[in-house]
Amino acid sequence: MFSLTYEFKLKPTSAQIALFEDWLEQCRRVYNYALAERKDWYKSRSCRINACSLHSEYIIAADAPRPTYSHQCKALTAYRQTSPNLQSVHSQVLQQTLRRLENAFVRMWELHHGFPRFKKAGAMRSFVFPQLGANPIQGSTIKLPVIGWVKFRQSRSIPDSATVKQVQIVRRASGWYALLTLQWDVQIPDVIPQGEAIGIDVGISHLVAVSNGQLFPNPRPFKQLESKLKLLQQRLSRKQVGSNNRKKAQCQVSKLHERLANIRKNNCWLLAHHLCDGAGTIFVEDLNLKGLARGFLSKHCLDAGWGQFLQILEQCCFKRGVFFLKVDSKKTSQICPNCLVLTGKKELSERVHSCQDCGYTTDRDVAAAQVVLLRGLAAVGHTVKMLSEGKAVALPVMKEFPSL
Template sequence: MIVFPQMGVEPIKNSAVKLPKIGWVQFRPSREIPSDAILKQVRVVKRVSGWYAMLALQWDVSIPDIIPHGNPVGLDVGLTNFIATSDGLLIKRPKFFIDAERKVKLLQQSVSRKRIGSNNWQKAQKKVALLHEYVANCRKDWHRKLSHKICNDAGMVFVENLNLVGLSRGILGKHCLDAGFGQFFNILEQTCFKRGVYFQKVDARKTSQICPNCGTETGKKDLSERTHSCSSCGYITDRDVASAQVVLIRGLAAVGHTVKMLAEGKFIGIPVKQESPGF
């Protein structure tokens, strides 16, 4: 990566940027650059698919604060269902790297058979890098589409404030990294900001051990136990949906909204829907 921290006068002209000591370089803009914005910094990054320039702009605009409003949605993330929403929507987790792992193994075996530093070795290395970049792009594209789907009918979105570093170092760390929870939360927060949806993280402790209907602590559940059944009030629903409802209750309490219990009709009668990863 090359960073150009200081740019000259009028550094952008006709889809070209003037880099210090290099000169004019043509680039393909991904979006329109505001005419009244000032280019402050350029980062040039080399990836296996080509060169990319990231432009940092100074733009004098007023950004209003997003206040809590509209339909609230709580989200619970997991490895069986990537997300479960408080209104009963379940979306299965696509296994991006796991599905491509066999092909990665074959390509890496091909690399190991080549003489290090040879042209064939470099070509084989490039194939491995291209596959990893393709998997990463598929994951990011899916995260972006899912974040927009969540924001379509929501005015407030609440998620768990998870210890992502700890999850990545656990026994299921490989699957947690493949799911990309941290990237999804960042993309979801950006999407909420662009679409005027309120976003907030809440305490993630014991969300799967509390009944969202009566608040009774039900204790730890095995991973194989996929149904929440409260012995105190008799409320039964999917385990992940119950966790999402607890997240929603905590989020509403954090923003000062009155929380209605499930027995009063807030979540009663909402079916659990299954959706494929495609949109």
């Protein structure tokens, strides 16, 4: 099975918008109630059996089962019979809300994320229809269960061979969006190393450095719009809580954050497509992004969006048949790509790589990208001779990158 997600902007009526907002509020209440049930069960087991807590005590029967997804779905089915508000919401939409809570606990246990938190009013921004009827899309309209036909802006054609498996309705500052999950009943063969190979090193001064010597600038959208964001947030802090002016100010801040995200995402897609145009094999560093996001350059690292770029690049390589591989990122800037000698740690102010053994000189980030290329070629079984009369191996030069 092969699946892709297409995003379209909806054009709902005022009545449909009111229905969307009511469903989001009902999903938020179900989420908070289920979370409170699980939290109370855990707190009732947090104290010792021979002592009571001085702060608070949760008394729940010892034989009461732990609230799970299946248990809470059964309780929700029974409770819907007595609640007119929940009866107006599609049952599978509420079940997907409980599934979201279950996934949050799984990430807490397996990925060591924080304990799930309650969602305040307006924090729930999406709900999911896991199943749709036959032929849910006709022209530029989509039929949602219970809600009916909703218009959307068809910015791209939907393949006839694809099957719409589910749709997620998302509320953003710029409007309502539908994320369609399309599925094809085909088997995609694994991509093998082919064509020209390049190595990529990500950075702050330059977003991407390629092993062939190309450097791509970092747009730094947050740094460019930081002063405007600061001004809007100051205006927001001065508004009275609960007033319409505060809601308008919040909308302005949200729109600016969405603009920042769109600029960063658009730049990543442009760069990913350009790299795939000139190479058949791409090697990147396997970075510890969480650790970098907690360092003293965390603000600049998050503004560059390395994790999003690498994820988009991997998706672009998969769609276009380009081999993609992550390699070890240790000491890529401390090794000479020409003679493979360890040159030692460089300060951040040193932007030029100059090897004292072989005399090879190039940009620091380009040298790291060339080391990434060598490690990638070695990982796939290629034999590369790096020392050739004291000169670096010639690498292919791609066509000029479009201006951003």
